[in-house]
Amino acid sequence: MKECIGKVPGLAVILVGDRRDSQTYVRNKIKACEEAGIKSVMAELPNYCAEDDVMTAVLKFNEDPSVHGVLVQLPLPEHLDEEKILNVLSLEKDVDGFHPVNMGNLAMRGREPLFIPCTPKGCLELLIRSGVEIAGKKAVVIGRSNIVGLPISLLLQRHHATVSIVHACTKNPEQITREADIVVTAAGVPNLIRSSWLKQGSVVIDVGTCPIEDPSSEFGYRLVGDVCYEEALRVASAVTPVPGGVGPMTIAMLLCNTLDSAKRVYGFA
Amino acid sequence: MKECIGKVPGLAVILVGDRRDSQTYVRNKIKACEEAGIKSVMAELPNYCAEDDVMTAVLKFNEDPSVHGVLVQLPLPEHLDEEKILNVLSLEKDVDGFHPVNMGNLAMRGREPLFIPCTPKGCLELLIRSGVEIAGKKAVVIGRSNIVGLPISLLLQRHHATVSIVHACTKNPEQITREADIVVTAAGVPNLIRSSWLKQGSVVIDVGTCPIEDPSSEFGYRLVGDVCYEEALRVASAVTPVPGGVGPMTIAMLLCNTLDSAKRVYGFA
Structure with missing residues (x-):
């Protein structure tokens, strides 16, 4: 360009x-x-x-x-x-896609949002590039925040998954999650997802990022996810790590949205 | 006024x-x-x-x-x-609440749409007035149209239900629906929901309205719902009929939204 x-x-x-x-x-x-x-x-x-x-x-x-x-x-x-x-x-x-018009157009069938929120877009990209089939699969999204849980559930639905949204008021979240082929968790609760929550062969995307004190780290803390990674690896067919999983994808999608926006402005195909 | x-x-x-x-x-x-x-x-x-x-x-x-x-x-x-x-x-x-800004604000936590779409609002009103607890309950929405399925799923989620959305690509929709405490169906498929789809004691709201030829009717046709009503009555604790269930509530909510709009314009509390 x-x-x-x-x-x-x-x-x-x-x-x-x-x-x-x-x-x-x-x-x-x-x-x-x-x-x-x-x-x-x-x-x-x-x-x-x-x-x-x-x-x-x-x-x-x-x-x-x-x-x-x-x-x-x-x-x-x-x-x-x-x-x-x-x-x-x-x-x-x-470029974050958080405006209600973008969110409404993401939710509605037949509409196209100008921007898809970066973290959800990154999760989808991970699934698609890893060859994970989404259409017709059972997906459970844990958490319903405006910036992750909500848009990821709308986006998975756009890709024809059967989506259930689990949150703080959900009774037996473990049982519901265990039925999922695809689990996306954004609860912000370290080690919430144990192996007993997961179906054999499921795909797990961990969006949880909870800062934990860690004097040995450069900045005095480190980020941990929602998933008990070692346990999950034994049951799931794929698990994203924290850090290094969804985080870099989020940033890549932000760059991608910014580039798309510039292309739109300059009429650059 | x-x-x-x-x-x-x-x-x-x-x-x-x-x-x-x-x-x-x-x-x-x-x-x-x-x-x-x-x-x-x-x-x-x-x-x-x-x-x-x-x-x-x-x-x-x-x-x-x-x-x-x-x-x-x-x-x-x-x-x-x-x-x-x-x-x-x-x-x-x-007043139909179908603008993307209204839909986005309905989807997002902490936001308030100017209008909630009439049919979903009517369904919620039926549940609330019938004393059906929603928070923490498992709800299954069948169908994901912009005018019913989508907004009802967002609205149930706003009321803290654990929502799953079933649609044409869903494998084993019967099994998923059978786990629900609250079923809202808007598939437009006559008699789709048999008793085997329902949990004992569940609450069923039938938004399906499929016109069926009927020479004996005044207008040459009649409307039938998604639910096999007689069968559902034996299993569910409550079932809305078609016609006479959600339809009149939709109209009541349209009047309600119109009145709210006029009050807003005239500053009439």
Whole structure:
């Protein structure tokens, strides 16, 4: 793209506050942009900034023609209205796919969202590239967050899986999960998924990322998933590790969405 | 409302073509408006009208301050682009709740759609008024249409049920359905649900409406549901009949959404 039309895709990241995990995620995203030749700009705001400051940052990037994707790193500090902030984000730059219009179009048959949220898109890519059949298979999604559980369930349904959504109110989640051919878990509960939760030969995607204190690690903590990995390996036919499984795919899909957005703007096929 | 502020709610219905079932539905909606004191206006367009004619009708009602709800009776004839037409419908008058923003906000936790689609809202109302517990219960939704299956699954999930969605690609739908405490079926397949599909004591809501030729009926046909009613009654603790079950509730919710819309416009609490 750079060689053909002299333009590069641009991603803007807005980070509010000092959550360690958010800082790690943002750092990794910026680094991936550099490696891929995507221009990245970042706005860092303090924990106790005003809502208007975040809005102003979003609006500035909305207007900037060199920016094709705008990402507000979630979760935001509690005093900020996430809905209000995400609603001002330009639909055409919503590379995270969290705008209600994108979510509605992801949910509805026959519609196409402009962007599919990165983590769900990464999970699907993992399944498809690994040759896992999805249509007609029983899939269980554990967790129903707006950023992972909900869109992954909608996306699996789009690919014709029979989807069940398990959450904190579910009775006997273990029994329901044990019936699944495909398990995607995003509960944020370390070691929730033991071997007894899994059907022989199932495919397990672990989206859980819970920061655990670890003084031996470079940043003083490490991320652990929902799945008891060693146990799961004995039963499942495939299990994604944490870290190194869904995380890198999420970042790859973010770059992919940003590139798609730039292509759309420049009419570059 | 009429007595207090001299205004009545207004509903506009757009009917394209001559589908018998659509004509029946529209007739029933208009009649219900009359009974409830809601002003109704109707635009009837021929089967082979141009897309622009439908768009013009929608835009006219969007602008009309005496109209608080606009409803395009679905399905539209195949040559018309349903998405394009529904997208021009004013979000504030989308009493059917089919706009992607409404659907996205229905799907997302912590968000509130302006309108909940009428049939799903009617199903929920039936469950709640009948004292059926939803939170933590296993619910199976059969069918994943944009107008029933999808929004009912999102709505049941909002009420903390553990939801599984069964559709044409599902293997062993009977077995999955038999595990459900609550079954909502919108497949449009007469007598699909036999007693063997149901758990003892389950609650069954039949949204199926399939027109069947019947010369003895006033209009030459009658509507039948998805559920083999007599069989289901022997196993389930409650079954909605067709007709007379979900249909009237759908209409009641349409009036309710129209009234809510008018209240919102006039700031009438």
